[in-house]
Amino acid sequence: MDLHELEAIAEREQAQRPHLRILCCAAAGCQASGALEIKRRLELVLSAAGKLAEVEVTPVGCMGLCGHGPLVRIEPEGTVFERVTPADAEEIVSALEQGPCNVLHCDLNHPFFTRQQPIVLRHCGRINPERIEDYIAVGGYRTLYHVIHDLTPAEVIQIIARSGLRGRGGAGYPTGLKWATVAKSPGERKFVICNADEGDPGAFMDRSVLESDPHLVLEGMAIAAYAVGAEQGFIYVRGEYPLAIERLQKAIVQARRLGLLGAQIFESGFNFRVDIRVGAGAFVCGEETALIASIEGRRGQPRPRPPYPAEKGLWGMPTLINNVETFANVTAIIENGPEWFRQIGTEKSKGTKVFALTGKIRNTGLIEVPMGITLREIVYEIGDGTPDGTPVKAVQTGGPSGGCIPAELFDTPVDYESLAAVGSIMGSGGMVVMDEHTNMVDVARFYIEFCKDESCGKCIPCRVGTVQLFNLLTKLRNGQAQPRDLDTIEELCELMRETSLCGLGQSAPNPVLSTLQYFRHEYEQLIGVEVDHGS
């Protein structure tokens, strides 16, 4: 494979493609709402009309507005239909030729679409994730070629470092610095791991990216491997994501067949092999040392750092671990240059962030917004407020490691530092909207229950602390708590934050601490009041 062959594939693909196309969202959410049946019906209608040769029906990845799915888009016109049913097939086909059509369609001028800035999601919902040709036709694997033939590993690292990209898994560690550490750490072999163990409840960014554009992640991993000097990569995917695993498997086979992964990529001396490792249901495996233990076939228990995986990781070798979204940013940065990337976002947080907007919100779905956008803009403009107009009370970011941000702080810009300053974290991108009917003590208890069930049991503060905290919150909710129990809760939170072994335990108290900070009255109201939970 060389550049000419790559371009020949792209040209052939574009030449063969019919002018009229119907794109059906076939991501997990829309599939569950019957997207595949809609696709079948569209094909039936087209074949009955003898138009199968002129119109192509293609399954694509996530179009974003998951709550209004299943979604169908017609091209070149661009209309996106929502809440489509199989019965709508005939009207959609008629709409292709400007015929009458009463199927609900999305307002593409709505802020949900106009306020977004897709970089990571730029191909999502536009290409067929199961065909590598589709990815090559939109320019795929060109960056990898350029990197291997025109740049040294040090130059690649410099570009990533200059771009200001920070880890999208939540903590925001500078990506360029991490790559440089791995590159400089001595080791017989090195590894690149893509962390796709998206465990935060309420988050599905990584799933959507893997289901919609798997090659973008693979290309990013290959570039990282070239930069740090690794020849073997692993993608650690949650077992709960069968569709993502299936599409990744297909993508890896296709890329290997074309010589874009495997030995001597683009006829150079660079080799890179990628294998999938399927998680088995343990939230703590999102923590990098636990993830490594799991790939090594052991109990997913974290170990103290240092040494960091960048120095001693998988099988004791220098290992680069980045999140799906981080890898998905790589090709765009190299294509457009670090200066372009630096223009987007804020002083310390560059680029965009993908969020899964869920909960009591009208426009549930996947969004990608520039860093620095305010929570207000996300909730009220992009999300369009709550479905029934009930006032929004808070937004939860960062999952079990994050916090609840009250409505009065919605002018907070979304960047790593600002979110930390208000007691939450950026996290991997889950954003759950809560309205006036949501009880914040219940929310805190929900997250602590989660951490209690997911605690690996290795260190005492997290193993026993989560249980004690959960029992205290239960007591509180049932109106059996004493005023001193609130002090005990706060004391336990501090102990866990300061002394737990890994990030899971250290951040587990965040949902309690942030709700205590902003909604303390809800806690105090419950002290000494018997509550009836019968209804």
Add this chain to the structure above:
Amino acid sequence: MTTPTTDIATDRNVRPVSDNRRKILEATMKRFQYQGDALIEVLHKAQELYGFLSPELLSEVAQRLRLPPSRVYGVATFYHFFSLVPQGEHSCTVCLGTACYVRGAAHLLHDLETLSGVKAGHTSSDGRFSLLTARCLGACGIAPAVVLDGEVIGHADCSDLTARIQKLLGREE
């Protein structure tokens, strides 16, 4: 020594299936060169083939991968995916992720428990139905989400679900 012919005949009827599963599992272990590192991948395969991980199966895996039995047992019980007891013929998994929780998944689960008489995480006494929970299926866009025998159902509603479960169990009333 009474009816040896019948015994062999029955054996023939039963064996091919189990032998085949064993062969597939063996092939999986061979693909990983019997490396201990592959334990989780092998357990995934074993559970997919047999439905659950019996002590015999775990011992066999330990022996083939040359791992201490306690390590295999320790790993199998660490991860939620692995089940050491048989699951019901049909299963219903209620997602308890945040988005589903905010949209009432806890009530849904409670109602299902009451209606089916099976506690979350358990299987009915006749072994026909398991009620399970999951920590976010990543289908938050269609919350609350439920998986019924592998099929994801979005915007789940209790009466519709109960009807479907009754139908699966062949108890249409």
Add this chain to the structure above:
Amino acid sequence: MAAKTLTIDDHLVSARPGETLLEAIREAGIVIPTLCHLDGLSDVGACRLCLVEIEGQRRLQPACMTMVSEGMVVRTSTPRLQAYRRQIVELLFAERNHVCAVCVASGNCELQRLAAMVGMDHVRYDYLSPDCSVDISHPRFGIDHNRCVLCTRCVRACDEIEGVHTWDVAGRGVQARVITDMNQPWGTSTTCTSCGKCQLACPTGAIFPRGVTVGERPHASERIALIIEARKQRW
């Protein structure tokens, strides 16, 4: 390589390169509580009792797994650390059913000593009172899970010194238990060599020799280190 000089609790201390902070602290004559650490075994940093403050580092670090470095400034028992240690010991006492009055290890128990050391006179948390079993299927030893603190010293002694890995941990979180082989009665284990090192390593009365009365229990965890030391002597 040259020796390292560091400051521990305002005293200048020298240490060998590659030494852990815990070794340096002990050499300086300072006592800090430890539980999962046992001389002769690898470290896991799990009990969090030996956490210390290191200047310039945001997080507290476990002394047992932190390497000494030149110019390090360490505080081993600030009021904050003392409070955390006490809380951790309280959490342990609340976790299972530690009733010293009826325990074979009373007076000979590291957990009991820790409680005295950190000044724990009562437990502020609710006792979880889990239902734990006692296994006396082994002819020479028994295990009482009521007294186990999950330090995993038995697991490491069995794996690293005896080399048979009979023990491991099953389950997770507060439900975790140490097990033998396939979580079967200890007496039926096919890998156990009955060497008794797990019992030597156990800090509490969880693993105990059978037929020994209260007070007679030979508590000799230092013998684990002696075995390791003795192995180094070749002739």
